[in-house]
Amino acid sequence: MAEYDVIADGPGLIDAARVLADGTGPVAVDVERASGFRYSQRAYLVQVFRRGAGVFLFDPPAIGDMSALQSAIGDEKWILHAASQDLPSLRELHLDPPSLFDTELASRLLGHERVGLGAVVEDTLGITLAKAHSAADWSTRPLPQPWLEYAALDVLHLVDVYDALVVELAEQGKTEFAEQEFETVRTRPDKPAREDPWRRLSGLHTVRGRRALAVARSLWQAREDFAREQDTAPGRLVPDRSLVAAVLADPATKQDLSRVREFTGRASRTQLDRWWAAIEAGRSDPVLPVERVPGDGMPPVRAWADRNPAADARLKAARPLVEQLAADLRMPTENLLTPDTLRRIAWMPPSDIDEASIGDALADHGARPWQVDLTAPVIARAFVDSVHPPAGASGDAS
Template sequence: MADYTVITDAHGLGVAAALLAGGEGLVAVDVERASGFRYSQRAYLIQVFRRGAGVFLFDPPPIGDFGPLQTAIGGEEWVLHAASQDLPSLRELGLEPRVMFDTELAARLLGHARVGLGAVVEDTLGIALAKAHSAADWSTRPLPQSWLEYAALDVLHLVDVRDVLHGELEEQGKTEFAAQEFAAVLERRPKAPREEPWRRLSGLHTVRGRRSLAVARELWTAREEYAQEQDVAPGRLVPDRALVAAIMADPQTKQALAGLKEFTGRASRSQIDRWWSAIQAGRAATELPTDRARGGDTLPPPRAWADRNPEADARLKAARPVVEARADDLGMPTENLLTPELLRRVAWSPPEDVSPETIGEALRDLGAREWQIEQTAQGIADAFVTSVQEPGSVAEVAS
């Protein structure tokens, strides 16, 4: 087993940056976070590999300023796996590529049956990677040597994997598809915060009544604030199911809450005053939440379309198999050709005059890439027109 050393200071970063700047070709980058353990999504280990330079492991918290590394490699093409997961953590540190290649996304476009990093490395290079530490707490210090080897292997083969996948993209005529997808990932910015994030509480659908929902809102908020303060994943303090159990039990005293066996979690008793205060605040709230989340621009579930918007239902049912068939022809998952959400939106609110051009414009406005529009707009337009001409359709019955 190779012996890896973690770089923890500015001097080490500068030396590594100089070596990486003198390396050759593409740069492989990966990030290890502590998801499920910490509140934040910050990077707790950054791995970088470049031919002619080697593998370098960086400990972000003590280093702080990654400017020298960005200067050394920022202008090169980076190779990442599932880049959308790693880019936010990298950007927090001022690290961002000019262009990049995403091996997971490339594998999806190529129709690989398995797209996890270990599977893609094995399928392309025949090398089996142990994934024993993928769910580890990477905020642990010191990091065990076995974890460091695992982390190093995540980037050691990534450039070779990229080269194989790039060749497959060329063979299948999908190089431009991939280039547009990679650019879209780089350009994508974080979504706006949810208007009512507390409604993500697992099991909330079992809670009835606006007053009980107000208690849920206050408990979720109290846990979120404490989790952020402690930098601990909220569910490790008090699990969702425990919060819901407390809401459903409707305890009348703090002692009754403390005695509720379903109210579990490392902070369920040590912070009992916090949770009881939240319950009381919910019960005293004057602004009660609605029984259901505010609609915003969320579409109703497709199963409800036949009653609520039968024309849209007909359009969706006509276009969906067309898109699925095209994806099958291209040898890729349907959601990579066109996400179901985009198809639903254009089916729900199509342009007034349906044509490949107007459908293309609608898809473009919704964020579809040009290659996706080229592959789907004609078929969707034809399907929409057909949906109102078939015997028994809404338009046919109305006439």
């Protein structure tokens, strides 16, 4: 087993950056977080590989300023696997690729059945990677040597994978598709915070009444504040199901809350005053949440036949054609066009049903030019046929 050292100070970073700058070709980059253990999504390890330079492992919390790394590789193409997961953590460190190649996304576009990093490395290079530490707590210090080897292997073979996938994309005529997708991922803004994040509590659907929802909201916020303070994943303090159990139990006193058997978690009793205060705050909150949040204007597809028969006919006519086109292109349907985009176009199409107007509508919903070019003619034809079935059609477009 190879031995790897972690660079944990500024001088070490500068020395490594100098070596990386002298390397050749694109740069493989990966990030390890402590999801499920820590509150934040910060990077606790950044791995970098470049031919002619080797593998380097960086400890961002210990180093602090990572600008020397950005200066060293900031003009090169970065290769990442599932880039959308790592870019927010990298940007938090002011590490930003000028261009990127996403090996997971490329594998999807190529129709690979398995797109996890280990599977892609195995399918393209015939090398098997052990994934034993994928769910490890990367905030641990010092990091065990087997973990470091695992982390290094995540980037060690990525440039070779890139080379293989570039060839495969060219053979399938998908190079331009991939480049547009990569640039979309690279430039896409980070998702804004949800307006009511507490509504994602698992089991919240069992809570009835606006006052009870106010208590659930208050408990969620109290847990969130404590988790941020402790830099601990909220669910490790008190699981969602425990917060919901406390709401459903409707305890009359703090002692009653302590006797709720389902109210578990390592902070459920040590922070009992905190949770009881949250319950009381929720019970007295003058601003009650609505029971149902207004939707986006589209009912569930199963209701379309009654609510909007024309939209239902359009969707039923277009969906199988888009799915067949994706199959012909050997890629998942959602990579050709997201189901949500097709639903929105079917529910509220442009006034003129033709290829150009459908293309404009698709672009307005975020479809890339290659997706518009391929799907607009198919969707436009399907929408027209849903109103005026072609001669000889059975009339059943589902």
